[in-house]
Amino acid sequence: MIALSLAEIAEVVGGQTHDIPDPSVQVTGQVVRDSREVEPGSLFVAFAGEHVDGHDFAAAVVEAGAVAVLASRPVGVPAVVVDDVQRALGALARHVVQKLGATLVALTGSAGKTSTKDLIAQVLRHRAPTVFTPGSLNNEIGLPLTALSATEETRFLVLEMGARGIGHIRYLTELTPPQIGLVINVGTAHIGEFGGREQIAQAKGELVEALPSEADGGAAILNADDPLVRAMATRTKAKVIFFGESGEADVRAENVRLTDKGQPAFRLHTPSGASDVTMRLYGEHHVSNALAAAAVAHELGMSADEIATALSEAGSLSRWRMEVTERPDGVTIVNDAYNANPESMRAALRALAAMGRASQAQGGRTWAVLGKMAELGDEALAEHDAVGRLAVRLNVGKLVAVGGREASWLQLGAYNEGSWGEESVHVSDAQAAVDLLRSELRPGDVVLVKASRSVGLERVAQALLPGAAEGEVSAR
Template sequence: MLALHIEEIAQALDGTFVTGREPVDISQMYVTSVSTDSRVTSDHGLFVAIKGEHVDGHDFLQSAARHGYVAALVDHEVKLPEAHDTPSDSQHEMDQGLQREDNPQILQILVPDTVKALGQVAHLNLEHRRALHSPFTIIGITGSVGKTTTKDLTRALLASRDNTVAPQGSFNNDIGLPLTATTVDERTRYFVAEMGASGIGDIARLTAIARPDVGAELRVGTAHVGEFGSVENIFLAKSELVEALPQESGIAILNADDENVARMQDKTQAAHVLWFGITNATHQAQLDVTARNISVDNIDRPSFQLIIEGKLAGDVHLQLSGKHHVMNALAAVSIAHCLGLPDEQIVRVLNSHIPLSPHRMCVREVEVNSQRFTVLDDTFNANPDSMRGGIEGLASLGDENSYRVAVLGPMLELGEESDELHHEVASRVYFDGIDNLIAVGTPSLPEADHLADAYVEGVHQAAHATDIPVNPTKARRHGPFSLTRVKDADEAYAQMMYVLEKHPHALFLLKGSHAAGLSALADRLLRHTVTSADSSATPAAGVNQA
C-alpha cells in the first residue's frame, strides 16, 4: 500500500474522528496497510471493523490497538477500556506475548458503512498509484465459471514480466477485492482483479473501486441463477465489467464460444476487442487466441497447440486437470498477449504453472489404511457448468479398467430449476461411464438436504430413459451402476472406504457447494497425499505438488 495520510482518508470518506480518552496528534499519522483481522500485527495499519453474521469487528478494536493499528473504521463509536483497566484479552494474545497491562487507544474514523468505506480507501490507494509516472494496469476478470483459475494463470503470466498483485483464492467481492487493492504500492505494475457478483450492480460497484483497463469475460452460465432471477440478468450483471472499460484505451476480451458473452461486444465502448475460443460458435471474423489438437493425459491434464493471431505460438502442456481449463488458459493468454508478453514467454509460463488456489480440479494420489487411490478435488464450489467439467475430468482419468466414483454434494442458489438441474447432473454421471454415485446430504442446511435426493431421482430417471443412446466408448466395465445416498461428508468418507474394499485404486471426484462439507473431506484425504518419492507404480503420483 502507498502511504496515505489519515486526514486524507477521513476526508475521502467524509468520516468523523473519534479520539477517545486523550487528544491524538494526527498531523504525522499515516497508514501503510489495511486489514479486517485484528490479530495480525500491523504497524501503521488501518483496521476495518465489519459486522458479520456471527462476529462483529467492532468488538476487537482493543485487540487491533494492541497489534499496532493506528486507526479503525467504525460505524459507531466504540468505548475502549481506561488506561489501567484489566483487559479481557484472548488466549491468543497472551500466547503472542502482548502487554496485558496496557490499554492503548486507537483513533476511530466514524463512517456510515465500513464495507463501503473500505472500498473507498482501496480506490484512493489505486488513484495514488495511477498518479505516479510509472505504468500501471488494472485487469478485471469475471464469468460464471473459471474466474479464479484464469486469475491465477494471468497472475503467473504477468508476474513473469513485472510486479503483479492478485488475490489469493477467490477474494472477488466487496470486501475481498478492496483488501487486495490496498496491497498495491508504488512498485506494482499489474493489478489482477477477480470480480464476482450475486446480483445486478455488484460488478459496477467493484469497477467503481478499481476501474479496469482490460476486462475479460469468460462465460455466462447458470451459476447462482436463483439469486439473479434469470440468465439474462446474469448477462446484464457480467456486462458491467466491459461497460466500465475506458473508451479511448480499454481492451475487452470476449469468449467467442459463448453467445451471451459475444453479445457484450455491443455493451462496451472499449477501443479494442479481442476474441478467444475453440469452436468460434458465434462466428467471429477471427479468433485472436485459440487452441488446436487438444488432448489429455491419463490424469486429465490438457495439451494443445496455442495459436495467437493465426500463428503457432507453441505446444502447451497444462499442469491443471480438466479439459475445460483450456478455455481459462486462452483467456489468460489473451490478457498477456494484449499487454505485450512475447509468445515464447507465454508458452513457457503456462507449461510451468502449478495451481495456486485450493480445491480446484486438484488431482492427488493418496493412501489411507493401506489403500492407495486417486482423488480429484474440485470442492471449492459447484454449479451445473463446473459440475460438467468435473464429471468430464473424472471420466478422463485413469484407463479403461479404472473404477470411477462421483461424490457429489448439492449445488445451491439455482432457483426454481434446482431439482431439474440436479437431475441433469445425475444423468450425466450415469451416461458418462461413471461407475458409482455417492449423493451427499447437508443436515446442517435443511433447505438443501433434499437435493441429494434429487441426484438419486435423476439416476432413476436416467436408468429408465429409452431415448438417450449410450456412448459405447463410455460404457461401464464393472457391472451395474452403483448409487448411495449418505447423510453427510462423514458418511461419504465411510462409503468411500467401503468402495475401496471392493475396488482398490478407485478414482474419486469430490464436488459440491461449500455447505456440503466436501472441502473438509478433501483436506482430510489430501493430508495423506503420496509424494513422488513414495510412488513407483502409479503415474498420478506426485502430480501438482504444491
C-alpha cells in the same frame, strides 16, 4: 498498501479523526478486517457483523501494532470515524488505485473465475509484480481489500468480480476502474437469484460497459464460444479481443487433447505467434481458462512463447479447486469441493472421466462424490437430474450422492439413465460417504468430491487424505 497519513485517509473517506495525537502518522502496513492479520503499521477495518463486532477488537489491534481503526463510532483508540465503513473502504481503494498507476485487469463469469484469475496472475508475474484476488474474495469488501494490498512496485492488479444481481459489478468497477475487462462465460450459477441467463448476461456485461474506450486504452476480452458473451461486444467502446476454440477467435487453441493423466495440451495461437502448451492442471475445461489468460497477456505485450511457458508452469493457487492428491496406496483424491454449479459440475465430471481412463486399464475405478448445487431456483430438479445422468454417460464407476433432496435428484437421474445396480447410491451425510469410501476404495481408484460450498463436502476429501484420522468426520 502504499503509505498514507491518517489525515489523508480521513479526507479521502470523509471521516473524522478521534484520539489521534498526530494525524501525519502513516499507515504503512496492510488494511485488514481480521484482527488476527494485524501487523505493525496496519489499518484495521471494523465491521459490525451479525455475530461479531470488529469495534470490540479496537484496543487489541492497536496494541498489536495497528496505527488506527476505520470505524463507525469512536472506540477509545486512534480511529477514523465514518458513517458507512463499507463505503469508506471502497473510497479508500479507489484513491489508492488512482495513485498507483498499475494496469487493472478485472474479470467475471458464471464458472471458472477463480481458476482463470489464478492463471492470469501466474502468467503476468513473468512480466512484472502482480497482485491478485486471494481465493474468491470478489465482493464489495474482498475486492477493495485486495486493491489496497498493492504497493508502489505493483504493475498489474488482477481483480475477480462476483455478482448476485444487476448493478453489483457496476458498483465494483466504480471502486476499482479496470483498463482490461474479461468475461469468461454466462452460465446458470445463481440463476435462482437472477431469474434467467439473459439477466445474468446483463449483469456480467456491466464490466465491459465500464471500460475506457479503445483510444484511451480499454480492452474487452470476450469468449467467442459463448453467444451471450460474444454479444457483449456491442456494449463497449473498448477494443474487443475474442478468445476460444472458434477459428474466428483472436486467441485460440488447436489440437486440444488430454495427457494420460487428464492434463490438457494444445497449440496456442495469438496474433503475435503460436506455441505449444501442456498444463499442470486437470480437465479440458482449463483450456478455455488458459485462452482467457493468454488473451489478457497478449494484450499486455507478452509473446506467444512467453505465455505458453507461463501457462505450462502454472498450478492451482486456490484451495479445494481440482486439488489432486495421490495417496501412497495408489488412490487419487480430487478435492473440487469449494463450490459447484451445473457448468463446473459437468467440467469436473469430464475431468474425472479423463483422469480415470489410465487407472481403469489397471483395474481402478472412478468415484463421483457429489452434493447439492445451490441457488438454482426452479431449475434445481432438472439440473441435478442432468448431472446424475451425465455421470452415467461418462461411465463414472460409482456415483455417491450426499445429502438431502437435491442429492436424491442426482441419484434418481443416474438411475433413470441406466444406473440400476450398485453404480449409484444416495447417502445421508458426509460421515456416511466417508464410511462407504473407506470400506470400498482400492489402489488405482480416482475420487472426485464436489458440491456447493454450503454442503461442506471438503470434509469428505480431507478425511480420505493421507494422515487423516480414522474417526468421525470433523464438523464444519
